[in-house]
Amino acid sequence: MDSALVESGERRIGWAARAMPVLTAIGARFAAERPLEGLRVAACLHVTAETAVLMGTLKAGGAEIALAASNPLSTQDDVAAALADYGIAVHARAGVDRDAYYRHIHQALDIAPAVVLDDGCDLVNILHTERTELLDGVLGGCEETTTGIIRLRQMTAEEALRFPMVAVNDTRTKRMFDNxxxxxxxxxxxxxxxxxxxxxxxxxxxxxxxxxxxxxxxxxxxxxxxxxxxxxxxxxxxxxxxxxxxxxxxxxxxxxxxxxxxxxxxxxxxxxxxxxxxxxxxxxxxxxxxxxxxxxxxxxxxxxxxxxxxxxxxxxxxxxxxxxxxxxxxxxxxxxxAAEGHPAAVMDMSFSAQALAVAWLVRERPSGLEPGVYDVPEEVDVEVARLKLAAAGIEVDDLTPEQERYLHSWRAGS
Structure with missing residues (x-):
């Protein structure tokens, strides 16, 4: 491995992490609580510095990760090298052709994942068409983008989707800020x-x-x-x-x-x-x-x-x-x-919702989530927003007891 690439990737990841205080805080919590201990995660995401911070957060929580690129032109090779050096199996290289792109997704799936993270639904599609032997072991997953959600909802309508997928793209913090x-x-x-x-x-x-x-x-x-x-x-x-x-x-x-x-x-x-x-x-x-x-x-x-x-x-x-x-x-x-993608400060919210959604899936799947597309729980979305405001030193009002009673009563008049 080229040590110069590793050092460059580490610097790039470190710079992104500075602008991602929410995900960094979740990573510290995951490291202490280890909610993902032994969990195998296959991800098909843009291999960028911001994604690397998410991968580090999941690894801190105990997950074993295999990462493929969701777009060969967006891969940052130095970030891929730094992630590999950190112990994450990376199957991605900038500028590969279509055949190599799909081969890398297959290699990420070789981990036999319990949870999948997708950006565009290519990984989920391959699971349901070419790697069906792995389906029974998948608890669920998360989808990052609008195109993927469209595909997943169509799969659900046709009763083709075999496990629950969380629509991270549809959270308020994702649509309003990331998108x-x-x-x-x-x-x-x-x-x-x-x-x-x-x-x-x-x-x-x-x-x-x-x-x-x-x-x-x-x-x-x-x-x-x-x-x-x-x-x-x-x-x-x-x-x-x-x-x-x-x-x-x-x-x-x-x-x-x-x-x-x-x-x-x-x-x-x-x-x-x-x-x-x-x-x-x-x-x-x-x-x-x-x-x-x-x-x-x-x-x-x-x-x-x-x-x-x-x-x-x-x-x-x-x-x-x-x-x-x-x-x-x-x-x-x-x-x-042609550029570096979304600013890290924006991805901080999207990837924080992603990390918390994975932990939620692990908690909830044993209780029987059916296959389908699920919204990120509202409490996760609100927690991400609150953490982001706190990191920025911004305070908001709290409801008074009288306001709480008013909002929850139908008897109060005008």
Whole structure:
């Protein structure tokens, strides 16, 4: 093992841990109580410094861990080296091809896990299709992102899911902070690192106005961009309109946009007919989990020439009429490929909920949780928020006894 990589990874992890006081405090508690003693955990997550702090927390609680990457372009090799040196089985390397990506997931599953942690549902999918011999030993797991929750709910509807999964993505602390502020800042960071473009005065088209899309739209507008939102959900489209954004179909937005960001969790959001009418120099970035939101195959077919790496993480596609379209990060997650992902202070909350949810699963599964998708218990979400406020030195009010009685009584009048 390259000692220089280990040292670099340790420094990176240490820097992230400074901004993750809640997870650090949970790690200290886990080390004292050992609630995960002997638990085998297989994880498919972005191999970043923030993830490393989560892995350290689970290991402190007694877990044996095998980690694979949920995206080969987001893996930080020095972090992987430091985790391996710490005694965690890491099956990940930056930039591997599709076959190696899935091979690494299989290697993580070789641990025969009792708990699984997933980001996008690939690991859970493989368990249910190719590694079914391991299913009976799985107590349950956690899912980190919207795309994975969509898949899990469909599995539940088809009665295919064989164990309980906790929807960490759906907690208030995850959606409000990780999805909105984390995705918003890190996506804009990735676009600016890859292109060094000035967003002020540009037209930025944001496809999808969930919490992630809202965060991207807010950050782009804050930097002086004119923001256009595309949506399929009438309620979200109305929300965007009432917040002052221009809302229109992608067919119209495609002609006007300078920068396009897809944040939907669906495929083919930007298709050939949209690419055909885009401006010269249009920038395409994806902040959804999988690399299917931009139809890269259609872009390849339209292009007469492709110039790879005109800037780091930027490929230039030249169309027949000379127009140039810039694709960032090969259509993969731009914030984790061209930048460093969400700030550690945001991941502190998401990964704290993840750690506490694992401990909850271990406690509750013997009492008979059925297969399905479960919300993180409200007390876990509130505990994470309280710990985060305490770490920031922020105090909140408590209800008085009279207020408690009022809220729990139907007899009190106006």
């Amino acid at each position: 909105r502020y984390g995705t918003g800042q890190s996506t804009v960071d990735g676009i600016m690192r890859a292109t060094n473009t000035l967003l002020a005065g540009k037209t930025v088209v944001v496809a999808g106005f969930g919490y992630c899309g809202r965060g991207v739209a807010e950050r782009a507008r804050g930097l002086g961009a004119r923001v256009v939102v595309t949506e399929i959900d009438p309620v979200k489209a109305l929300d965007a309109s009432l917040q002052g954004y221009d809302v229109r179909p992608m067919a119209g937005a495609a002609r006007e946009g300078d920068v396009f960001v897809t944040v939907t969790g669906n495929r083919d959001v930007i298709r050939g007919e949209h690419l055909a009418v885009m401006k010269d120099g249009a920038i395409l970035a994806n902040a959804g989990h999988f690399d299917v939101e931009i139809d890269v195959r259609a872009l390849d077919e339209l292009a007469q020439a492709v110039h790879r790496g005109v800037r780091p993480n930027t490929d230039e596609y030249v169309l027949a009429d000379g127009r140039r379209i810039l694709l960032l990060a090969e259509g993969r997650l731009v914030n984790l490929t």
